[in-house]
Amino acid sequence: MTEPDFDPEDDLERRLAQVAPVHPPRDMTAAIMARVTETEQGFSTWRRWRRAAYALRLTNFLRRGGVDTAQGGSIVAKKAILAFAGVGAAAILVFVITGYPPTGSGSEGAIGAAKRDQTSQVGAADVKVTDAQVQQFIQSDTFDKLMKDPTTRAFLAQVASSQSLSQSFSNTATATVLSNPALGTVLSSPAQAQLFANLANAQLFSNPAFVQTFSSQGFTQLFAHLSYAQLFSNTAFAQFMSNPALTTALSNPAFSQALSNPAFAQHLATTNGAASALSNPAFSQALSNPALQQLFGNSQFVAALSNPAYAQLFSNPAFAQLFGTQAFTAALTNPSFAQLFSNQSFMAALTNGASAQLFSNTAFATLLSQPAFATAFGNLALSQAFSNPAFAQALSNPALSQALSNQAFAQALSQQSMLATALSQSHQ
Amino acid sequence: MLEPHDEIACVARCLKGDASAFEPLVTQYQRVLYTVALRLLGNAEDARDATQNAFVRAYQRLETFDPSRRFFSWIYRIAVNESLNLRRAQRPYDPLPDTLETAGGGAIDAVEARELSERVQAALMTLSTEHREVVVMRHFADLSYEEIAETLEIPEKTVKSRLFSARQRLAPLLATGDSR
Numbered sequence: 001m002t003e004p005d006f007d008p009e010d011d012l013e014r015r016l017a018q019v020a021p022v023h024p025p026r027d028m029t030a031a032i033m034a035r036v037t038e039t040e041q042g043f044s045t046w047r048r049w050r051r052a053a054y055a056l057r058l059t060n061f062l063r064r065g066g067v068d069t070a071q072g073g074s075i076v077a078k079k080a081i082l083a084f085a086g087v088g089a090a091a092i093l094v095f096v097i098t099g100y101p102p103t104g105s106g107s108e109g110a111i112g113a114a115k116r117d118q119t120s121q122v123g124a125a126d127v128k129v130t131d132a133q134v135q136q137f138i139q140s141d142t143f144d145k146l147m148k149d150p151t152t153r154a155f156l157a158q159v160a161s162s163q164s165l166s167q168s169f170s171n172t173a174t175a176t177v178l179s180n181p182a183l184g185t186v187l188s189s190p191a192q193a194q195l196f197a198n199l200a201n202a203q204l205f206s207n208p209a210f211v212q213t214f215s216s217q218g219f220t221q222l223f224a225h226l227s228y229a230q231l232f233s234n235t236a237f238a239q240f241m242s243n244p245a246l247t248t249a250l251s252n253p254a255f256s257q258a259l260s261n262p263a264f265a266q267h268l269a270t271t272n273g274a275a276s277a278l279s280n281p282a283f284s285q286a287l288s289n290p291a292l293q294q295l296f297g298n299s300q301f302v303a304a305l306s307n308p309a310y311a312q313l314f315s316n317p318a319f320a321q322l323f324g325t326q327a328f329t330a331a332l333t334n335p336s337f338a339q340l341f342s343n344q345s346f347m348a349a350l351t352n353g354a355s356a357q358l359f360s361n362t363a364f365a366t367l368l369s370q371p372a373f374a375t376a377f378g379n380l381a382l383s384q385a386f387s388n389p390a391f392a393q394a395l396s397n398p399a400l401s402q403a404l405s406n407q408a409f410a411q412a413l414s415q416q417s418m419l420a421t422a423l424s425q426s427h428q
Numbered sequence: 429m430l431e432p433h434d435e436i437a438c439v440a441r442c443l444k445g446d447a448s449a450f451e452p453l454v455t456q457y458q459r460v461l462y463t464v465a466l467r468l469l470g471n472a473e474d475a476r477d478a479t480q481n482a483f484v485r486a487y488q489r490l491e492t493f494d495p496s497r498r499f500f501s502w503i504y505r506i507a508v509n510e511s512l513n514l515r516r517a518q519r520p521y522d523p524l525p526d527t528l529e530t531a532g533g534g535a536i537d538a539v540e541a542r543e544l545s546e547r548v549q550a551a552l553m554t555l556s557t558e559h560r561e562v563v564v565m566r567h568f569a570d571l572s573y574e575e576i577a578e579t580l581e582i583p584e585k586t587v588k589s590r591l592f593s594a595r596q597r598l599a600p601l602l603a604t605g606d607s608r
Contacts, residue, residue: 055443
């Protein structure tokens with residue numbers, strides 16, 4: 001290490017060389033290591049995740065002979081989360097992200113503080129993850145693979161940088177959902193992982209209503225469904241999920257309940273076009289209408305939504321547009337009208353290609369919004385009429401549409417007596 | 429003696445939660461850091477605190493360690509900062525205590541060794557921090573010019589220049605038979 005450059009005879013050099021080297025106190029190593037161990041134990045789980053992520057970078061640095069490429073984020077994994085379906089692994093991830101449940105002193109800034117706020121939410125039935133499990137997970141290949149994936153890293157960074165998201169992911173309900181092995185399977189696709197990143201961007205997870213829906217039994221079943229992955233890879237559905245109107249709608253308990261209805265969830269997952277229908281801008285806009293949200297509280301309506309015919313109906317742009325009109329959504333709140341959704345004949349008529357065109361007619365929509373007309377729809381005769389192909393054909397007749405655009409005619413038609421007469425004639 | 433890649437491997441293990449992996453790094457550098465702290469502070473208690481604090485601080489900040497730089501350079505800066513912070517906050521220069529552990533007296537006896545050590549320390553304390561640093565690193569930490577330059581992040585010729593100036597100031601203070 002040293003280089004003999006001063007003259008050994010040099011007086012100063014000699015004096016300095018005569019000074020005996022000092023040694024640290026004998027107990028210094030032990031004292032330092034005790035403090036270091038205490039420091040390590042005091043790290044929040046989130047901090048441990050961050051440090052472990054950096055450790056990976058160092059390991060890469062060593063493997064690449066000193067070339068640090070991880071900083072540029074160029075390492076691409078084909079799978080976002082591999083072998084992630086292990087028992088509780090997803091829950092561990094949640095805890096790794098959020099530092100929940102709290103471990104150590106938790107004095108690492110805002111996230112630590114947020115984490116402490118969540119303590120009261122821990123219940124006896126919560127997913128239990130021990131410190132040792134977290135440690136084991138951090139040192140596993142799975143964790144390495146996770147950390148190498150740019151999407152996952154971006155997602156985790158999103159969560160970490162947002163206090164509301166961190167809190168949301170600390171939510172017991174979310175943790176329970178994420179610990180569902182089915183979700184692990186779902187997340188094994190980069191597309192789904194990307195969607196999660198999008199969802200994070202949309203701050204959906206910071207919406208308590210969404211989290212509640214997301215963690216409901218219905219949604220859990222949705223995750224477990226084989227077609228779920230397909231649904232989540234559907235761009236339209238992703239748009240629907242990240243639609244601000246949905247977030248607003250989710251604050252309505254009735255709508256949240258409907259969305260987490262197992263039948264509805266299954267319908268969404270299995271019916272072609274259902275996701276597209278939901279993502280229709282008109283319908284999305286309609287979602288912000290309290291009347292429509294209220295309708296989702298109607299069990300018959302929700303049951304009807306799981307009807308394959310419904311999906312076809314919603315695939316019809318004209319019908320979706322109809323949902324966007326105030327008059328129609330107001331009509332939907334009429335109990336009689338809502339009851340119609342459980343009527344097979346009515347649903348069949350609605351899905352009739354010809355009658356669907358009728359729904360694009362504003363006058364007809366206005367007619368539908370008439371309370372008397374809605375009541376008339378509840379009439380048994382009308383239900384029977386709908387099962388009549390001739391009546392359905394008549395509905396799609398341009399002449400009838402034109403007639404309906406006449407306000408006086410529409411008003412007259414909404415008179416129950418006249419309607420009943422007309423229906424009985426058409427039925428014959 | 430740890431090689432640079434061994435040091436990085438130790439750091440990586442620490443970052444993964446294995447605190448015991450830090451011990452080889454402590455063993456490797458505690459003497460030199462303690463020496464530097466002692467000569468910068470002139471007080472054994474402060475030097476002990478500064479050295480311990482430096483290691484703990486380094487452990488806390490391991491995720492900021494740049495593997496393309498030497499670990500010693502990184503922790504050295506932390507140790508110097510800890511020493512300077514302590515010096516600002518704490519007691520003035522205090523002659524080194526009798527209990528200071530040394531490696532043995534060699535040709536001179538213990539009393540002379542202590543007297544010389546005190547004289548040297550007193551002389552060092554008259555230097556600016558910049559000058560004291562290079563003297564301490566060169567003569568008490570046994571670092572080469574190149575290592576000092578890398579650690580202080582200054583050109584090698586600046587190291588030599590500072591060392592020359594420091595020696596010019598120290599020489600009259602430590603001249604044989606002079607100045608008690």
